[in-house]
Amino acid sequence: MLVVVYAILALGAFGRSLVQITEQFSDAPLAYTLSAISAVVYIVATIALVARGLVWYRIAWVTISFEMLGVLVVGTLSWIQPDLFAHATVWSYYGDGYVWVPLVLPFLGMIWLSKNKPVRAADVASTKADTEPTEPTEPTEPSAS
Template sequence: MSDARSTTEPAAHPGRMSGIGRVLVAVYAVLALAATGRSFTQIVQRFDEAPLAYTLSALAAVVYVIATIALVRPGRTSYRVAWATIVFEFMGVIVVGTLSIIRPDLFPDATVWSFFGMGYLFIPLVLPPLGMWWLATHPPRTDAAAPAPGAASDARRAASGGHS
């Protein structure tokens, strides 16, 4: 006797919002808020002092907001957006971190990514590799894992002896 439940319910699949994924999303959300607040204040109060640094802080804020949303939302598109933003973030941390050391004159004031995120306890440097690992180990469900359209009604019809 076959188990009708296996054809009517999707296979169990741990989502990205389980376990350490929740912590990861929470850290991204905190960074999004911190970077947004910092860049807003910098741009409003003294943009002319360090326009590159403050623009990069605003860019980091946008990246953190998009990454947070993409990590929370299910589906392939959100998964791809999460990958793109996290890889972009990592490249930003590496490039800006390196430039802030070899060309400090470009950054008269710090950005979120300056000195590899030193002002944020190096979380901007560590978070992207963790995010990439999490995404790699928690891909979206494949189409084979999801029930086919109409599979639930077909299973119910079969269980009732073929009568609707």
């Protein structure tokens, strides 16, 4: 479900930024550039959540952390400096144009990532070696010195 929401937000942010940049970029370059950046973040986060492996896991953490920072910074600035965001972005007012999903989503993503850390092959081999029974060794005779 988390990946589906990320994918929907990625499509929405991409579509919004594409229209804004192609039709009205000169009206609000900062806002429309932020919309494009958020679209890229959501696209990469979606891919990283679906892909397997430690590298993609780390990419997911980076993109979701950046997303959270973006939502908090842009959301706060849109309240205290509304003239910066005369035109809305995905992250303006903490994502109120998207029913605050952009504010909640990174928290859910981080919770999911913390509970679904990939297991490295070395860890599996180590665990397997620790749990496999060992063959009994023959007792050794005490040495007579």
